[in-house]
Amino acid sequence: MIKTLLNLSHVDEGLTHCVHDIRLTFAELSITVHSNEAMLLAGLADYYRSYLKTNTSVTSSLNLYVIEQSAVGDELDWLEVPREAGKQGRKEGFLDVADGRWIKKFKTGMAFLQRTEKAVAVGPCAANLAQIINFINNQFLNHYLRQGFTLGHASGFSVKGEVTAIAAGSGGGKSTLMLRCLENTERDFLTNDRLLLKKTELKKTAHGTSAIGLAKLPRVNPGTLLHSDRLRHILPESRQDMLCQIPRNELWSLEEKYDVQIEDNYGENRVQLAGNLARLIMLDWSLDSSEPTQIERVNLLQQADVIEGLRKRPGPFYQDKDGAFTDLNAIDSVAHYASELENVDVYRLTGQIDFDRAYDLIATLGQP
Numbered sequence: 001m002i003k004t005l006l007n008l009s010h011v012d013e014g015l016t017h018c019v020h021d022i023r024l025t026f027a028e029l030s031i032t033v034h035s036n037e038a039m040l041l042a043g044l045a046d047y048y049r050s051y052l053k054t055n056t057s058v059t060s061s062l063n064l065y066v067i068e069q070s071a072v073g074d075e076l077d078w079l080e081v082p083r084e085a086g087k088q089g090r091k092e093g094f095l096d097v098a099d100g101r102w103i104k105k106f107k108t109g110m111a112f113l114q115r116t117e118k119a120v121a122v123g124p125c126a127a128n129l130a131q132i133i134n135f136i137n138n139q140f141l142n143h144y145l146r147q148g149f150t151l152g153h154a155s156g157f158s159v160k161g162e163v164t165a166i167a168a169g170s171g172g173g174k175s176t177l178m179l180r181c182l183e184n185t186e187r188d189f190l191t192n193d194r195l196l197l198k199k200t201e202l203k204k205t206a207h208g209t210s211a212i213g214l215a216k217l218p219r220v221n222p223g224t225l226l227h228s229d230r231l232r233h234i235l236p237e238s239r240q241d242m243l244c245q246i247p248r249n250e251l252w253s254l255e256e257k258y259d260v261q262i263e264d265n266y267g268e269n270r271v272q273l274a275g276n277l278a279r280l281i282m283l284d285w286s287l288d289s290s291e292p293t294q295i296e297r298v299n300l301l302q303q304a305d306v307i308e309g310l311r312k313r314p315g316p317f318y319q320d321k322d323g324a325f326t327d328l329n330a331i332d333s334v335a336h337y338a339s340e341l342e343n344v345d346v347y348r349l350t351g352q353i354d355f356d357r358a359y360d361l362i363a364t365l366g367q368p
Contacts, residue, residue, distance in 0.1 A: 001014070001069045001070075002014040002067060002069065002072055002122050003072065004072070004073075005072060005073045005076065005095075005102050005111055005113075005122075006076070006095075006097065008097060008098060008100075011113065011120060011122075012118070014067055014122075015034070015065045015067075015118065015120070017036040017067070018034035018035050018036050018065050018066070018067065019034075019036065020034065020035050020036070020037070020038045020041050021033060021034045021035070021041070022041045022044060022045050022052070023052070024044075024048050024051050024052065024136070024215075025051055025052070025058060026051055026140050026215050026273060027057070027212060027273050027274050028057055028058055028059045028060060029058065029059075029060050029061070029062075029140060029143050030058045030060070030061040030062075031061070031062055031063075031064055031136060031139060031140070032061065032062075032063050032064070033064050033065075033066060033136065034063060034064070034065045034066070035065070035066040035067070035068065035125075036067055036068055037066075037068035037125070037126060039126065040066060040068055040125055040126045040129070040132075041066075043126070043129050044129070044132065044133070044136075047129070047133060047217065047259075048133075048215060049261075049263060050215075050262065050263060050271040051215050051273075060143060062117070062119075062139060062143075063117070063118055064118075064119045064120075064121070064135070064136060064139060065118060065119070065120045065121070066120075066121045066125050066132055067120065067121065067122040067123075067125070068124070068125045068126055069122060069123065069124075070109075070123070070124065071108075071109025071110070071111075071123045071124060072109075072111060072122060072123065073102070073104055073111045074109065076095060076104075077095075078093025078094065078095060078104050078106075079093055079094050079095065080092075080093050081093060081094055081103070081315075081316045081328060082328055082329055084313070090106055091105070091106060091107070092104060092105050092106060092316065093106065094316050096325065097113075099115050099116070099323055100113055100114055100115030100116075100319075100323075101113070101114045101115075101316070101317075101319070101325055102114075103316050103317065105128075105131060108123070108124065108127070108128045108131060109123050109124060110122075110123040110124065110125070110128050110131050111123055112131075112135050112317070114138070114316075114317045114319055115319070115323075116319060116323050119135070119139060121135050133216065134216075135317070137194075137214055137215060137216055138315075138317040138318075140214065140215065141194065141196070141214065141314070141317075141318070142317070142318060142319060144196045144212055145196070145314060145318060145320075146320060146321040147198075148198055149196040149197060149198045149210075149212065150196070150197050150198065150332055150336065150337065150340050151194065151195075151196060151312045151313075151314055152165070152167065152194070152195040152196070152197055152310045152311070152312055152337070153167060153168075153169075153193065153194065153195075153309065153310055153311065153312040154166060154167035154174060154191070154193075154194070154195040154280070154310060155167075155174040155175050155177070155178035155190075155191060155192050155193060155195075155218075156178065156190040156191045156195055156211065156213060157178055157181050157182060157187040157188060157189060157190055158187070158188045158189075158190045158272040158275045159186055159187050159188070160186075161272075161275040161276060162275060162276060162278045163190055163211040163275040163276060163277045163278060163279075164181075164278065164279050164280075164281065164362065164365075165195050165197075165211065165277060165279070165280045165281070166178050166181075166280075166281045166283065167195075167280060167281070167282050167283065167307070167309050167310040168282065168283035168284075168309050169309045171252070171253065172283045172309065173283055173285070173353060173355070174193075174283060175192055175193065175218050175219070175220050175224065176220060176223075176224040176355060177283070177355055177358055177359075178192070178218070179218055179220070179224065179228070179231070179260065180228075180355045180356075180358070180359050181359060181362060182262075182266050182270070183230070183359070184363075185267075188269075188270050188271060188272045189213075189218075189262045189266070189270055189271050189272070190211070190213040190271075190272050190273065190275065191213030191214050191216070192214070192216055192217065192218040192219065193214070193216065193219070194213075194214040194216070194312070195211060195212070195213060195214070195277075196210075196211070196212040196213075196214075197209050197210065197211050197212075197277055197340055197341070198210045198340065199339065199340045199341075199342060199343060208276045208277070208343050209276065209277040209340060209341065209342075209343050209344050210274070210276065210277070211274065211275050211276065211277035212273060212274045213272070213273050213274070215273065217259045217260055217261060217262065218259070218260040218262070219257045219258070219259055219260075220257065220258060220260060221252075221254055221255065221256055221257065221258075222235060222239070222243050222251070222254060222256050222258065223243070223251040223252055223254065225258060225260075226240060226243050226244070226251070227355075230265055230266075231260060231265060234258050234260065234265075235258070248287065249287055252287060277341075277344050278344065278345065278366075279344060279345040279346070279347065279365060279366075280307070280310070280341060280344050280345070280346045280347070281295070281346075281347045281348075281349055281362065282298070282306050282307060282309060282310070282346065282347065282348050282349065283309075283349050284306070284348050284349060284350050285349055285350055285351055285352060285353045285354075286351075286352065286353065287352070287353050289350075289351050289352040289353075290352065291350065291351040291352060292351050292352065292357075293349065293350070293351040293352055293353070293354040293357040293358055293361070294349070294350055294351050294361070295347050295348070295349050295350075295358075295361045295362075295364075295365075296347065296348050296350070297345070297346070297347055298346040298347060298348050300338040300341060300342075300346055301338075304334050304335065304338045305334060306346070306348055307334060307337050307338065307341065307346065308334060310337055311331055311332065311334065311337060312331070313328075313329070313330065313331045314326065314330075315328075316328055345365070347365070349361070
């Protein structure tokens with residue numbers, strides 16, 4: 001058991017108890033997760049079932065350690081991680097150490113050692129599997145951010161390698177609309193909430209923007225499930241009855257997250273992780289609007305502020321290729337995002353929130 005976080009030699013000794021492992025493959029990156037708790041890894045394997053197969057294109061690999069034990073480090077004087085605009089409360093703290101950084105989750109007691117080699121999660125891990133998943137995914141994000149990719153706040157689907165991204169602020173409906181779009185069987189799930197993008201040369205005479213999703217299942221509020229014939233079963237029947245009594249505005253803002261396993265609900269082989277970003281749809285609609293739902297093309301040279309909702313800070317886990325941590329408040333400019341989207345068709349969806357109408361409008365944009 002790890003008793004002190006600041007003695008890294010002691011922490012590394014604790015890694016020897018992690019005798020179980022699974023290997024996850026994300027595009028060109030392989031992550032081997034080691035743990036002292038086999039059942040915890042079984043939970044991860046079930047969550048990442050679409051990413052367990054070996055990929056011959058793997059060019060990089062790393063090891064990550066997950067140690068199940070009681071919470072540790074509560075007595076330390078943690079520096080508070082600044083929260084994004086509109087979010088309140090004390091969520092997480094950090095302490096920088098040699099070659100790394102500890103991040104503490106105050107609510108769950110989990111502690112994470114972010115470093116370029118042998119990253120570590122320690123605490124009541126089995127009870128907080130979602131935070132372990134986020135930690136694994138942060139290593140994936142770091143890998144591509146170090147290669148010059150830019151982080152975006154968006155969901156997305158893919159059709160034969162051609163990606164459509166959907167962006168909005170939190171609670172804007174991007175996950176719900178993306179899932180609605182998956183009703184077309186030619187579309188594959190790419191990402192739920194994070195998108196990596198990078199302007200690149202496809203051929204000597206053609207340019208594009210590479211898009212890489214994040215291996216995280218759609219995590220949605222109950223309103224999304226309640227109004228989907230395909231997904232309603234995820235809600236217990238007793239909960240469905242209660243939710244039906246809630247006014248639409250209250251249901252929209254209700255925070256009660258459920259994971260949607262793509263393979264269970266949409267079929268096998270419906271998950272992709274990378275493609276060429278062909279179009280971006282910014283959601284600028286409203287529950288209170290009386291205007292019809294419509295879509296319009298955006299010229300970023302004149303309306304760059306439209307993509308404000310796409311911007312996303314890398315956060316406290318981002319460590320560059322030299323091992324340095326960036327300013328926690330740092331975020332790329334709107335102009336930077338506009339430059340990366342130079343080869344992408346950008347649209348703005350406005351009016352009242354109508355997912356069926358949005359589905360039809362997206363179908364007119366040159367893809368299934």
